[in-house]
Amino acid sequence: MIGQLILNGFINAALLAPPAVAFTILFGILKFPNFAIGAYVTVGAFAAFAVNVQLGLPIWVAVVGAMAAGAAVAWLSDALVFKPLRGHAPVTLLVVSIAVAFILEQCVRLFYGGNVRGFDLALERPMRLWGLRITKEQLEILVISAVITLLVHLLLTYTAVGKAMRATADNPGLAEVRGIPHRRIAVFTWLLCGAIFGLSGFLAGLDLVIEPHIGWNLTIPIFAAAILGGIGSAGGALLGAILVGIAEELTVLVLPTTYKVAVGFLIITILLLFRPHGLFGQAEIKK
Amino acid sequence: MTSPRTLIEKTSLPTRRALIQGSAALAVAGLGAPSIARAADPIAIGSLTPNTGGGGPFGPNIAASHRRVVELVNGMGGVLGRPIMLFQEDSETNPEPSARAATKLINVNKVMAILGTWSSSVTLGIMPMCQERDIIQMCTSSSSDIPLRDAKRLVFNFQALSPVWGKAIAELCVQRGFKTYAIMALNNDFTKSMVDSFVAVVGKAAVVEEPFNYNGGQSSYRAEVEKLIARKPAAVFIPSYVQDFTAIYKEIFRAGYEGQVITSSLSTGPQFVQAVGKAADGIIHGFPVPPIGSPVYKEYLAEAGLKDTGQVQHPFGTAGRDQMSVLLLAIEKAGTLEAAKVGAAIHAVTTGPGKTSVTNVVDGLKALRAGKEINFNGASSSVEFDAQNQLKSRAFQLAQIKDGADTVIARLEETT
Numbered sequence: 001m002i003g004q005l006i007l008n009g010f011i012n013a014a015l016l017a018p019p020a021v022a023f024t025i026l027f028g029i030l031k032f033p034n035f036a037i038g039a040y041v042t043v044g045a046f047a048a049f050a051v052n053v054q055l056g057l058p059i060w061v062a063v064v065g066a067m068a069a070g071a072a073v074a075w076l077s078d079a080l081v082f083k084p085l086r087g088h089a090p091v092t093l094l095v096v097s098i099a100v101a102f103i104l105e106q107c108v109r110l111f112y113g114g115n116v117r118g119f120d121l122a123l124e125r126p127m128r129l130w131g132l133r134i135t136k137e138q139l140e141i142l143v144i145s146a147v148i149t150l151l152v153h154l155l156l157t158y159t160a161v162g163k164a165m166r167a168t169a170d171n172p173g174l175a176e177v178r179g180i181p182h183r184r185i186a187v188f189t190w191l192l193c194g195a196i197f198g199l200s201g202f203l204a205g206l207d208l209v210i211e212p213h214i215g216w217n218l219t220i221p222i223f224a225a226a227i228l229g230g231i232g233s234a235g236g237a238l239l240g241a242i243l244v245g246i247a248e249e250l251t252v253l254v255l256p257t258t259y260k261v262a263v264g265f266l267i268i269t270i271l272l273l274f275r276p277h278g279l280f281g282q283a284e285i286k287k
Numbered sequence: 288m289t290s291p292r293t294l295i296e297k298t299s300l301p302t303r304r305a306l307i308q309g310s311a312a313l314a315v316a317g318l319g320a321p322s323i324a325r326a327a328d329p330i331a332i333g334s335l336t337p338n339t340g341g342g343g344p345f346g347p348n349i350a351a352s353h354r355r356v357v358e359l360v361n362g363m364g365g366v367l368g369r370p371i372m373l374f375q376e377d378s379e380t381n382p383e384p385s386a387r388a389a390t391k392l393i394n395v396n397k398v399m400a401i402l403g404t405w406s407s408s409v410t411l412g413i414m415p416m417c418q419e420r421d422i423i424q425m426c427t428s429s430s431s432d433i434p435l436r437d438a439k440r441l442v443f444n445f446q447a448l449s450p451v452w453g454k455a456i457a458e459l460c461v462q463r464g465f466k467t468y469a470i471m472a473l474n475n476d477f478t479k480s481m482v483d484s485f486v487a488v489v490g491k492a493a494v495v496e497e498p499f500n501y502n503g504g505q506s507s508y509r510a511e512v513e514k515l516i517a518r519k520p521a522a523v524f525i526p527s528y529v530q531d532f533t534a535i536y537k538e539i540f541r542a543g544y545e546g547q548v549i550t551s552s553l554s555t556g557p558q559f560v561q562a563v564g565k566a567a568d569g570i571i572h573g574f575p576v577p578p579i580g581s582p583v584y585k586e587y588l589a590e591a592g593l594k595d596t597g598q599v600q601h602p603f604g605t606a607g608r609d610q611m612s613v614l615l616l617a618i619e620k621a622g623t624l625e626a627a628k629v630g631a632a633i634h635a636v637t638t639g640p641g642k643t644s645v646t647n648v649v650d651g652l653k654a655l656r657a658g659k660e661i662n663f664n665g666a667s668s669s670v671e672f673d674a675q676n677q678l679k680s681r682a683f684q685l686a687q688i689k690d691g692a693d694t695v696i697a698r699l700e701e702t703t
Contacts, residue, residue: 001517004513005510005513008507008510008513011509012507012509015506016506053561113347114338114339114340114343114344115343115344115529116529116558116562117558117561117562118533118563118564120564121564122564122566123537123540123563123565123566124541125540125541125543126541126543128543133541133542133543135541137541138541207507208506208534209530209534209537209562210562211530212339213530217504217505217506218506245507248506248507249507249509249510250510251510252510252511252513252514256500257499257500257502257510257514258474258499258502260502260505260511261502261504261505
């Protein structure tokens with residue numbers, strides 16, 4: 001059973017890693033925890049549903065639709081809400097992001113109601129490998145998640161735009177002085193992260209159930225993964241997602257299942273108390 | 288003249304259609320405001336329904352039923368010569384926003400009753416403030432705690448208590464010969480007593496894994512499902528709501544479990560089948576049902592604009608119709624808004640033999656005004672209350688999903 005739980009933990013991690021990486025990149029630019037990320041995930045899930053079920057298009061088109069919708073909504077939320085408030089205290093922006101999350105969720109509810117939905121894909125029985133069970137769908141989630149996380153890592157590490165993103169996150173003023181187009185980089189970051197949130201919505205819809213709370217249910221584990229890995233570290237967010245995913249699964253061996261939801265909060269609390277910059281994040285130097 | 292619709296206020300609505308209707312109502316209300324001011328002092332009634340959250344599939348039907356009955360009665364001049372002002376709120380199937388909504392209904396709108404609560408935790412959550420202010424509650428909630436905490440006997444329940452559900456489902460499962468069970472239940476007031484009564488019927492020895500609870504709204508249910516199927520039970524029983532059950536069932540299917548999955552019908556329905564596709568086939572589910580095929584049920588279908596399919600439709604919308612009808616008939620009967628007297632009148636217009644049987648509020652009001660004693664028979668049940676304001680009986684149905692549709696496999700009439 002432990003082996004299966006650990007494998008299950010990796011599948012959980014595959015759902016959490018891409019949005020945790022996107023969250024941490026976005027934090028670098030925004031400098032506040034954006035609680036609307038769950039709503040971006042929800043929009044992605046419903047966009048994929050609309051393309052796949054309502055328009056009857058293939059699932060890969062639904063993936064593209066989810067990423068496009070996520071990118072559009074994330075960018076719009078910046079253009080209409082966050083950009084005009086730039087310079088306000090992080091706590092103000094945090095509260096505003098909660099409002100954005102509610103507004104987006106209610107917009108989804110307005111068109112789709114509160115009912116559950118699923119993609120036009122048949123559920124499959126598992127394959128059995130060395131006594132462990134895994135479905136084709138879950139394998140695809142693992143692969144997509146790993147590829148996306150790797151691509152983001154390569155983008156940030158080896159490309160000019162990735163380096164510009166990191167420079168902007170580090171010190172936007174200095175980056176601008178060095179000729180980096182700060183505003184365009186910010187827009188690109190929003191679009192990139194929004195697309196990742198949209199993709200996460202598709203993956204979550206595949207694994208869980210499409211309903212207006214789908215993104216909200218993932219928000220705390222995503223935050224926990226990002227904080228555990230260290231805000232600003234994409235690799236750290238990946239490792240954080242794996243640790244959170246496995247921790248949630250193994251909890252049931254020692255605690256009643258009703259305590260499972262507390263794992264994310266517990267990780268955030270412990271990290272903030274003893275290592276606020278996470279496992280791989282860099283402590284901020286204040287002068 | 289003021290349209291009946293002008294006396295309905297909706298503050299939170301879940302669908303685009305409902306929003307458009309609400310906007311229209313508000314526009315009309317604006318035009319008719321002076322008429323309202325001139326009208327006799329309206330009777331304020333609150334409707335707190337689960338338009339979103341776990342009860343989302345049912346709340347809008349309950350809310351619509353409340354509106355329809357109020358519009359009918361306002362069309363007849365109201366009750367006691369006063370129009371009905373309906374204030375509608377969304378409980379979100381969550382006690383915390385429900386408490387805020389109930390506070391607003393009681394303190395701002397001055398309602399004399401709150402109808403339509405669905406989740407037991409919502410009904411129980413707003414009960415203290417309702418009891419303190421002598422507000423009548425009408426609900427479709429199943430926790431056994433409801434009659435225990437209703438010290439003033441002001442809560443009228445239009446649903447069977449959950450031990451009845453657990454017992455009925457278990458008896459029908461035993462008949463089908465399952466030898467071993469494992470049970471996981473959503474962590475709320477509704478499921479606790481259902482699990483206890485289920486275990487009492489199937490026997491503790493048949494339960495191979497200690498029943499456990501899970502919380503809704505999780506990012507994964509894999510660990511819970513591993514625990515549930517670890518001892519390979521012949522059947523698993525999962526009292527839940529549709530949001531969490533859909534995710535759980537997908538995991539059970541993907542885990543390769545081949546045994547029988549049993550749940551309450553609150554967890555299934557057309558949307559569930561759409562979400563999981565053919566994998567839904569085989570699931571057994573049960574719950575109290577309206578008297579399908581009866582004239583009053585057909586009356587409801589016509590009012591709601593539905594065709595008679597022979598299947599259960601709007602299981603809670605029927606109760607919403609009965610709640611509002613019974614309350615307004617009782618107010619007319621009592622001749623006052625005093626809670627204790629209206630409570631007594633609710634028994635008078637619903638329970639007991641030798642009275643004129645009525646099946647809708649219009650006929651009921653006419654009969655009362657003609658000086659007759661009435662017994663209201665509803666679209667959800669015969670609406671006969673015991674001394675604790677709980678229904679004396681409800682029909683109960685066990686169905687199995689086959690080819691995406693429910694096939695009735697057993698039916699218990701008037702389960703108590």
